[in-house]
Amino acid sequence: MVGIMGSSWVWLFLSLIVSQVQAFYIPGWSIKSYKDGERIPLMVNKVYSDNTQLQYAYYDLPFVCPPAGRTASGLLSGQSISLNLGEVLRGDRIKISDIDLTVGHENECRFLCDQQVTRRDLRRAKELVKDGYVVEWIVDNLPGATSFVTVDKSRKYYAAGFKLGFTKYDSSTGKPRYFLNNHHTIVIRYRAAPGRPGESGAKVVVGFEVYTKSIGPNNKRENGCPVELQDIEDNFELAMPPNKTEELSMLEQHPSNHYDHLDEGDDEDTITIPYSYSVYFREDNSIEWDKRWDLYFVNQEEGSRIHWLAIINSLIICGLLSGIVAMILSKTIRTEIKGYKEGSIEAGRKMKSAPRSLDQDKEVDDQLDDAPEDDALEDVTGWKLLHGDVFRRPQYGHLLAPLVGSGTQVLFMAFGLIFLSAVGILNPSFRGGFLSFGFGLFVLAGLSSGYFSAKVYKGFGGVNFGKNALITACFFPGLLFALVFIVNLFVWAQASSTAIPFGTLLAIALIWLCIQVPLVYLGSWYGHARTPAWENPTKTSTIARQVPQQAWYIRSLQAILFAGLVPFTVIFIELLFVFQSVWQDKSGYYYVFGFLSVVSLILIVTVAEVTVVTIYVQLCSENYHWWWQSFAVGGGSALWVFIYSIWYYFFKLHITGFISSMLFFVYSFMACCVYGLLTGTVGFLAVYVFIRKLYA
Numbered sequence: 189m190v191g192i193m194g195s196s197w198v199w200l201f202l203s204l205i206v207s208q209v210q211a212f213y214i215p216g217w218s219i220k221s222y223k224d225g226e227r228i229p230l231m232v233n234k235v236y237s238d239n240t241q242l243q244y245a246y247y248d249l250p251f252v253c254p255p256a257g258r259t260a261s262g263l264l265s266g267q268s269i270s271l272n273l274g275e276v277l278r279g280d281r282i283k284i285s286d287i288d289l290t291v292g293h294e295n296e297c298r299f300l301c302d303q304q305v306t307r308r309d310l311r312r313a314k315e316l317v318k319d320g321y322v323v324e325w326i327v328d329n330l331p332g333a334t335s336f337v338t339v340d341k342s343r344k345y346y347a348a349g350f351k352l353g354f355t356k357y358d359s360s361t362g363k364p365r366y367f368l369n370n371h372h373t374i375v376i377r378y379r380a381a382p383g384r385p386g387e388s389g390a391k392v393v394v395g396f397e398v399y400t401k402s403i404g405p406n407n408k409r410e411n412g413c414p415v416e417l418q419d420i421e422d423n424f425e426l427a428m429p430p431n432k433t434e435e436l437s438m439l440e441q442h443p444s445n446h447y448d449h450l451d452e453g454d455d456e457d458t459i460t461i462p463y464s465y466s467v468y469f470r471e472d473n474s475i476e477w478d479k480r481w482d483l484y485f486v487n488q489e490e491g492s493r494i495h496w497l498a499i500i501n502s503l504i505i506c507g508l509l510s511g512i513v514a515m516i517l518s519k520t521i522r523t524e525i526k527g528y529k530e531g532s533i534e535a536g537r538k539m540k541s542a543p544r545s546l547d548q549d550k551e552v553d554d555q556l557d558d559a560p561e562d563d564a565l566e567d568v569t570g571w572k573l574l575h576g577d578v579f580r581r582p583q584y585g586h587l588l589a590p591l592v593g594s595g596t597q598v599l600f601m602a603f604g605l606i607f608l609s610a611v612g613i614l615n616p617s618f619r620g621g622f623l624s625f626g627f628g629l630f631v632l633a634g635l636s637s638g639y640f641s642a643k644v645y646k647g648f649g650g651v652n653f654g655k656n657a658l659i660t661a662c663f664f665p666g667l668l669f670a671l672v673f674i675v676n677l678f679v680w681a682q683a684s685s686t687a688i689p690f691g692t693l694l695a696i697a698l699i700w701l702c703i704q705v706p707l708v709y710l711g712s713w714y715g716h717a718r719t720p721a722w723e724n725p726t727k728t729s730t731i732a733r734q735v736p737q738q739a740w741y742i743r744s745l746q747a748i749l750f751a752g753l754v755p756f757t758v759i760f761i762e763l764l765f766v767f768q769s770v771w772q773d774k775s776g777y778y779y780v781f782g783f784l785s786v787v788s789l790i791l792i793v794t795v796a797e798v799t800v801v802t803i804y805v806q807l808c809s810e811n812y813h814w815w816w817q818s819f820a821v822g823g824g825s826a827l828w829v830f831i832y833s834i835w836y837y838f839f840k841l842h843i844t845g846f847i848s849s850m851l852f853f854v855y856s857f858m859a860c861c862v863y864g865l866l867t868g869t870v871g872f873l874a875v876y877v878f879i880r881k882l883y884a
Contacts, residue, residue: 219477220328221381221390224292228376228393229263232285233324233331234685235352238772238841240319241848242684245281249316250309251368253301253463256286273627274620276692279685282326287465289327289376291391297371299412300463307428307457314426317353317366319844324349327376328393329617330480335397338486345486348773350398353426367423369400371414372465377472394475395483405462413464428459481616498761502790505758509797516804571807575883576729578807582815585648590660591819593641593708595869598862600633601626602788610785627696634661634704638711646721657712661705664865668858669697675854678847686851725884735811742806744817751802752824755794755867756832762787763829767836771852792870795822799871800878807879814875822871826864830856 222228232246247255247266255266269282286300305313325332333346353368377395380386404422407414414420475483571578582588605626608614614621641660642653650656672688679687740746762784799822803814833856843849 219381219392221385221392222291222378223388223390226291228289228291228327230285230287230289230374231269231282231326233280233282233326235316235321235323236279236349237316237319237321239844239848241686241771241843241851242679242682242845243279243686244316244321244683245283245685246323246325247283248281248683248685249312251303251305251313251461253286253303255283256301258286272620272624273692273696274623274625276620277623277688278620280620281685285325287374287467289374289467291378292469293467294469295465295467297413297417297464297466300465302412303461303463304458305461307459310426310428310459313353313368314366317355317368317426318364321352322349323352325396325398327396329619330393330396331484332374332396332398333484334399343486344483346395346397346483348484350400353402366426367402368426368461369402370424370461370463371401371403371417373399373401373468374465375399375468375470377470377475379471379473379475379477382477392477394472394477394480403462403464405460409462412462414462417466424461428457484616495762495765499786499790501761502758502787502794505754506790506794506797509754509794509801512801513797516801570810571804571882573810574733574807574812575726577733577812578814578879578883579724579726580728580732580812581648582813585815586645586650586656586659588815588819589641589645589648589650589656590663591865592644592869592872593637593639593660593712594664595865595872596640597630597633597637598866599869600636601629602866604629606785606788631699631704631707634707635711637661638708638713639715641708642712642715643719643722646716647724653712653716654709656716657709658705660712661708664861665700665704667861669700671854671858675851678850682847725880733810733812735813736809738806738809738811742802742809742811744820747802747806747817748820748824749827751798751821752826752828754798755791755825756828758791758794759787759825759829760832763832767833767840771836771841791867795825795867795870796874798822799875803875803878814879815872818875819868819872822874823864823866823868825867826860829863830860833860 234243234245235249236243246252258265263284265284265286267284269284271280271282275282288295288298323332331348332350333348334350335344335346337344350372351369353366356365356367357363358365375395375397376393377397378391379394381390381392401417401420402423403414403417403420404424406422407416407420409415605614605622608625609622614625637660638657641656645653645656673693676687676693741750766784799818802821803818806814806817833853837843837849837852841852843852
């Protein structure tokens with residue numbers, strides 16, 4: 189029965205993984221080609237801004253053209269595209285649009301719709317334009333881009349998305365005026381498809397550019413399209429006169445006048461926004477299909493020197509620490525151990541050379557065999573005095589064990605994501621893949637979480653492995669889930685696509701409770717029942733040694749802050765790029781994983797070395813309370829990362845609104861918890877191995 193249930197859970201999990209990776213492909217392998225006359229679907233996604241963390245589905249905006257339900261190439265406009273878990277979590281809401289892109293057919297102008305909007309809708313549009321919202325459309329899995337050139341004008345590059353509108357300041361009054369972009373010029377760049385499809389005339393898309401224009405109602409129109417698309421003098425301003433009946437006469441008398449009375453008048457007053465678009469196809473053989481995403485990163489590649497500087501900086505810090513650790517291990521500790529052993533031998537010789545009876549000789553030999561360390565340590569100080577206390581069980585060890593277990597789970601997930609990204613499996617075209625794979629790896633790593641938690645728990649003398657497994661499976665994931673749920677209560681009220689749908693939250697909870705919890709329990713059972721406990725090299729004495737007064741710089745809080753500053757300096761420069769990618773570019777993808785992989789490995793080594801040095805200094809001060817201290821010192825850099833996020837919020841971001849600020853700080857806190865758990869576990873395991881070798 190257990191085997192049947194286990195296999196059913198495995199099949200359920202595999203089916204979920206398969207459903208999540210439907211958009212997966214490696215660049216250069218899965219190529220979609222189109223023939224002349226074939227329609228390329230244009231999909232609309234969402235709008236987002238650097239000034240707020242609230243995103244909105246494009247078709248949820250009341251002032252854009254709604255889908256008309258037209259059918260083309262087997263697709264119905266307005267039809268939702270199935271999304272993987274990562275896409276849902278990052279706020280994507282992708283649907284088919286009415287815009288017609290037929291290969292080889294260009295349209296100088298095509299009417300889309302006349303959208304009637306109310307005064308309330310105009311206020312909504314004005315708020316979004318004021319906040320600098322950007323629109324994301326998708327063609328052949330490429331986001332619509334705004335084209336730029338580098339400073340030296342030698343290379344072209346793309347910025348994903350295009351502006352919803354723009355702001356101008358009135359020259360006479362100095363007040364801002366807000367305009368809506370209601371005409372879009374779409375340029376599809378293509379080249380011949382590789383291989384046989386290209387020989388038969390098939391083409392592949394290598395670029396998707398969108399150029400926006402704002403065309404006012406005074407521009408004459410034919411068949412819904414403006415006559416003039418080049419020299420546009422009148423833009424479409426997001427304004428409405430206070431009295432709708434006076435609109436026509438006021439426009440005739442003052443054609444250049446503008447109004448900013450959206451807060452006055454009836455909310456149900458309406459105005460018409462005309463939408464149109466142009467389509468052009470341009471052959472471009474300078475771009476290879478598997479290199480088409482490079483244009484989105486040309487401008488960012490200029491920071492490669494900064495990345496190399498960060499790596500050199502990290503290597504220098506890591507090298508200095510490695511030298512210190514090597515000196516401690518090869519010189520200081522070996523010298524002290526040698527003196528310690530010589531003291532033991534000398535003490536034994538003196539005891540044996542003293543005059544005594546045969547029975548006394550036997551008694552002395554037994555004492556030397558049973559407790560040579562006690563006699564030898566009478567004349568020494570520092571860490572050598574702690575052989576009987578260094579492996580004493582810590583307070584609240586039943587909480588430390590689950591944290592270490594969850595830390596190994598995060599460590600497994602992090603290395604898996606970095607590896608998959610570095611080899612190109614996770615790439616920009618796999619939208620949402622990073623989050624989807626991260627969630628899947630986290631769930632699968634429940635086995636390692638339960639195993640290591642059980643091993644540490646058993647080493648502390650714990651016997652109730654079921655309770656330990658339950659705490660391990662629910663404590664940290666439950667904290668993250670609770671924070672996400674509470675934040676979503678606020679975001680749901682804003683009708684934002686940033687909010688995770690309730691059905692998705694329910695699915696995540698079911699996967700957590702029905703798949704991860706059993707995996708944690710299985711790993712915990714194996715680690716507790718099927719493997720021996722970690723044996724310590726020294727026995728713990730009955731009476732605990734009193735810890736002397738500690739120097740100010742090695743006390744708990746100071747040691748955590750000082751030691752945590754060193755790993756923070758290793759990741760400081762790279763952290764700036766990560767924050768920019770997540771909070772400003774909204775790309776959800778960090779493209780320089782080669783650099784990030786190197787820095788991550790240096791970070792792991794640095795955390796281990798810093799924690800070992802810190803705990804060694806603590807042991808030399810005769811403080812044997814290292815269990816929790818090693819975990820806290822290893823995760824100490826998370827405090828500096830959170831402080832850095834506060835600085836970044838005030839000096840780099842321009843976020844407005846309570847909800848957006850709350851999202852930033854809550855998600856930053858969650859990220860720091862994950863990071864602290866990972867580095868804390870690295871520090872704990874490194875110190876445990878070090879102390880076992882030290883007292884062996």
